[in-house]
Amino acid sequence: MKEKDKVKKIVIAVTALNAIDSPGPGISVIRAIRDCEDFEVKIIGLAYESLEPGIYMHDIVDKTYQIPYPSAGTDALLARLHHINNIEHIDVLIPNFDAELSNFIKISDELGKIGINTFLPRLEEFEARDKVNLSKFGKKHDFPIPTDKVIFQVEELSKTAERFGFPLVVKGKYYDAIICNSVEEANKAFYKLQAKWGLPIIIQKFIRGTEINVALLGDGKGNAISIIPMRKLYITEKGKAWAGITIEDPVLIDIAEKFIRATKWQGGCELEIMMSSDAKPFIMEVNPRFPAWIYLSVAAGQNQPATLVKLALGQKVIPFKKYEVGKVFVRYSWDMIINLSEFQEISGRGEL
């Protein structure tokens, strides 16, 4: 028997298996973890919808269970996780959706009691960086954030537009941002985002510049374990990076380190930064989880998801110092063929 076979597999549960046109980070997170040679893993997928592609990617996800939607609340989630844990004995759980994180953070102590380790931001930091509070957050920590206004009624739009001028950005509570060039466009965007994500809506001043994203991992004590900046090379209609490249810019590293120090950020995170034409970095958004392009961190030499697993398990990790600049990712889509029986299984029994 090989030495490796004797080692107990670490059971890791991961959400966001929706590797679709606007992908969730789950599949990239799993791919990164599987690349790490320090441990053997069994991956448990946690899915909301029966058509999340990761459910059917059996070389990536070993077994998938459906879990209740975030709107069902923490009791339903905890009950379902208890059931799954009785079967799978989960060691580490990594949630990757913005909309579900609040629930997972709230039950993280309960999960710890049944042996499920997490490495999530504290609720205070999680809420402080929320789009709705971002402006206040920026002022508190002296981060450059574009001026914004949180509104609850469409009537507030024209007055805000007068102040900000056009173009301006209309943003949904959880996801989506629409650049608008007139009051009519802004009104339409308001209703569209309200219908999808609810209220409030955030109106943000438009900053012209280059879009940079930074993936980072904080240890929860103010130390940066890993920072990888990426310039979007190809952007989809939804504003998602379809290709990107790692870049070297001390200004970006500084702002990421400052963010981690100020918030004592625990876990993975993505800073969306707009580098203005006069080279001033504005934080546009703080996403409280790994981005969908996180596998690029592995290619650049800093495996953030695998390092998060080690941190969640209480292992000591040494902060990364170097990464490879000029590593490029190009995303692609692929039509998988699945049997109806598999679809029936996950839809009917809630597991596959």
Place this chain on the structure above:
Amino acid sequence: MKLKKNIATSEAGFIFNPGTGDSFSVNNMGSEILSILKENKSQDEVIESISSKYEVERSQLEKDLEDFFSQLYGYNLLEI
């Protein structure tokens, strides 16, 4: 006239700016000029080097180089 220190170039005429992620392609002549610039040569030395190798009116070469350098500068590839 100096290329920024961190700018990467290849013989095939590929230029990569690691600070911004921008990449560019130049033709053979552009590639040759860049390789001379990488040796920290002055603008006059670039002119001497190219005119000794190719048949070209000096005034035309100066004009074309001026144009090329202003593009490099515009793309943030030269030291200020």
